[in-house]
Amino acid sequence: MKRPMKQSIRGVLLGTALSLVLGAGSATAQSGDKPQYGGTLEIGTVYVTLSALSFDPNDWNWKLNHDTGQYLEQLFQGDLSKAKSRGGPHAFVADGYLPQDAIKGELAESWEWKENPLRVEIKLRKGVMFPEKAGVMKGREFTSEDVAFSFNRLISSPKQQKGYFNHVDKVETPDKHTVVFYMKYFHAEWDYRFGWGYYSPIYAKEMVDAGATNWKNAVGTGPFQLTDYVSGNSNTYTKNPVYWDSEKIGGQEYKLPFVDKVVYRTIKDEATYVTALRTGKLDILETIRWQNVDSLKKSSPQLKWNRWLNMSGTFMAMRMDVDGPFKDVRVRRALNMAVNKDEVVKAYYNGNAELFAYPQHPDYGPYFQQLADMPASVKELFAYDPAKAKKLLAEAGFPKGFTTKVQVCSCNPDHMDLLPLIAAYYEQVGVKLEIQPMEYGAFLSAMSSRTHAPGYFMNSGHVNPTRTIHKSFITGELWNPAGYSDPKYDAKMEEVFRTKDEPTRMKMLRELTVEILDAAPYVWLPTPYIYTAWWPWVKNYAGELRVGAVRPGPIYARIWVDQEMKKKMGH
Numbered sequence: 334m335k336r337p338m339k340q341s342i343r344g345v346l347l348g349t350a351l352s353l354v355l356g357a358g359s360a361t362a363q364s365g366d367k368p369q370y371g372g373t374l375e376i377g378t379v380y381v382t383l384s385a386l387s388f389d390p391n392d393w394n395w396k397l398n399h400d401t402g403q404y405l406e407q408l409f410q411g412d413l414s415k416a417k418s419r420g421g422p423h424a425f426v427a428d429g430y431l432p433q434d435a436i437k438g439e440l441a442e443s444w445e446w447k448e449n450p451l452r453v454e455i456k457l458r459k460g461v462m463f464p465e466k467a468g469v470m471k472g473r474e475f476t477s478e479d480v481a482f483s484f485n486r487l488i489s490s491p492k493q494q495k496g497y498f499n500h501v502d503k504v505e506t507p508d509k510h511t512v513v514f515y516m517k518y519f520h521a522e523w524d525y526r527f528g529w530g531y532y533s534p535i536y537a538k539e540m541v542d543a544g545a546t547n548w549k550n551a552v553g554t555g556p557f558q559l560t561d562y563v564s565g566n567s568n569t570y571t572k573n574p575v576y577w578d579s580e581k582i583g584g585q586e587y588k589l590p591f592v593d594k595v596v597y598r599t600i601k602d603e604a605t606y607v608t609a610l611r612t613g614k615l616d617i618l619e620t621i622r623w624q625n626v627d628s629l630k631k632s633s634p635q636l637k638w639n640r641w642l643n644m645s646g647t648f649m650a651m652r653m654d655v656d657g658p659f660k661d662v663r664v665r666r667a668l669n670m671a672v673n674k675d676e677v678v679k680a681y682y683n684g685n686a687e688l689f690a691y692p693q694h695p696d697y698g699p700y701f702q703q704l705a706d707m708p709a710s711v712k713e714l715f716a717y718d719p720a721k722a723k724k725l726l727a728e729a730g731f732p733k734g735f736t737t738k739v740q741v742c743s744c745n746p747d748h749m750d751l752l753p754l755i756a757a758y759y760e761q762v763g764v765k766l767e768i769q770p771m772e773y774g775a776f777l778s779a780m781s782s783r784t785h786a787p788g789y790f791m792n793s794g795h796v797n798p799t800r801t802i803h804k805s806f807i808t809g810e811l812w813n814p815a816g817y818s819d820p821k822y823d824a825k826m827e828e829v830f831r832t833k834d835e836p837t838r839m840k841m842l843r844e845l846t847v848e849i850l851d852a853a854p855y856v857w858l859p860t861p862y863i864y865t866a867w868w869p870w871v872k873n874y875a876g877e878l879r880v881g882a883v884r885p886g887p888i889y890a891r892i893w894v895d896q897e898m899k900k901k902m903g904h
Contacts, residue, residue: 532883557889
């Protein structure tokens, strides 16, 4: 079996004919046990409180891959043979970042850059089948036409993110198993944007003809098929009998998936989903706050654990695109200095947080710059100084402070607990927060319609080292709740995307990170550690969460349940 070349994918020299040929999964199981087939895997996922927001890729919904990634595959995916649990270097917990040496083909078998004209030629895996779906489609082979249809529909969607595919000229299908993306220019996110990102699943035209918004019409080439969905309760995925991939364990090849069913449980109440794990109703709970860890370890000492630094930044966005105090940078900097962030780390999180891990993430290596290496103007935003905060507020014309509304999602227990603490700090400098909790649908809708409050308390995924800057701080971006807009900053970001040399991009992004921190469109808050726990009957798993943008499907396909162990443990 051929392996990917170690050469950087994003840093590829366009003048070089680069071909990467990749095979099916070959990760080694962490357990010496022989894999078992059958059973159901009950999961409280990273998004345990949130139901599916859409099943149609045309909606450009951020959570789509999480809910469809069991049955809709992509051109590329994360290579789990590179996971730490399998002797590799990578954790596979990032929401939308794959290290350059950890990308392999999924529906793609190989790809090659060519010039004159600039293009990427992708050879597709043969023998991949869509299963028969009554009322939707007959079973048939996956072809290049499916890739072209999926991307052309995505690009033509009225909901598409502005400029997301501007670098793509056209998509052609010279034969049944070849698809060619013609590029207008090099783009540093080329593989992310159409290969393994948030908006790049491949599906059949028949699903769209039957009605892609209806989950009952869902069908794809993945390891499982969506067979039941109850909003606010569960997603049920059943084994795809014609799935193509396999796993090599102990020198033997095993057809995937191992379990018959995967069930996502949607549980909005924190105490309830923690109890569900404790009582064995959940096999895996992927998101556990530190407050619940000690009690779980005492009550259920057999649980296995993984600790990871949240891949989402926590902040209060301050709207700069509407009239109000937040248009003045002195106010925004004052509100940063008014919060004792060290105290938040030590007293609120009990040390289970990092003071500085956003907008870049420490896992991004050289893209990330430590706070200690930042200029003084950035450092002071993380130092508690209420006296200077009051001085800046007075200079900005608010000597007695002001009152402002802040919206927060009731779906996030951490935010519901943390925001009143932040409000208490602000009262010390004369600023009063009117806190408005909202259900997730209304909360997200307020931002997307730009009707959200002047203060907007949220977290946002880092995605990857380039996207974390672009999506949150570029003019007109949906995930820019502060409404930050600077044409010069936009131009610098565009230059980053067109820069082929990765070390140069790293330097440019470090500079852009400093610039946006200084501008303070957000109150930059600490990043908490999150825990994942699972019962020992869950095999071939070590807390991996995603192998592409919010997509866990290939991880779950490789898990098996030791039924005898589960029974012996009383569950």
